[in-house]
Amino acid sequence: MDLIINGARVQVQADPAMPLLWVLRDLLQMTGTKFGCGVAACGACTVRVDGQAVRSCVTPVGSVAGRAIQTIEGLGTAAKPHALQAAWIAEQVPQCGYCQSGMLMAAAALLEKKPRPSDADIDEAMTNICRCGTYQRVRAAIKRAAGMRA
Structure with missing residues (x-):
């Protein structure tokens, strides 16, 4: 599956139903996005998809394939913070x-x-x-x- 994360194309082998949170954390080792509740209530897992805030713990990765995903790692850097x-x-x-x-x-x-x-x-x-x-x-x-x- 093709994902666009922080402006880079990434290929992942994942079940399309797997939550985006676990693809980011477990498959891509992008641990800035946090697990909080697992039911989209707390917001610790919030990322942006096409500019919109999305709770990644309940977002199937298949639903965001080919769309622009931004994580905290892509917001800014220590040298040039957002x-x-x-x-x-x-x-x-x-x-x-x-x-x-x-x-x-x-x-x-x-x-x-x-x-x-x-x-x-x-x-x-x-x-x-x-x-x-x-x-x-x-x-x-x-x-x-x-x-x-x-």
């Missing part, structure tokens, strides 16, 4: 950090759709669960990345 990654650091968002890759991918999808989101836009888009409760910092970081005041 604006959201820089804002996450500036606002000291992470505590334990487990949910952060999914949060960042959901936030990236939001900013692509709405470059200057309102609080209501952020609340609607950011359905990921953070057990540390850093939601106010997440909002501030999204606004910082959008060039807005928190």
Whole structure:
């Protein structure tokens, strides 16, 4: 099966029903995308498919073959972080950090759709669960990345 991950074509041998999360983590060793709940409730596994935030734990890999998949590994680099990654650091968002890759991918999808989101836009888009409760910092970081005041 042909996948396009972070701009690169990748061939994988996988059952089309296998969740994308397990293809990324187990077959491709891309461990930035996390397993949280397995039922699309928490968002730790969020990636972007054609720019949209998708819960990879319930997304069959066969349904995303040939589509643009972006994982946290493709968002930015240490040398050139994405604006959201820089804002996450500036606002000291992470505590334990487990949910952060999914949060960042959901936030990236939001900013692509709405470059200057309102609080209501952020609340609607950011359905990921953070057990540390850093939601106010997440909002501030999204606004910082959008060039807005928190």
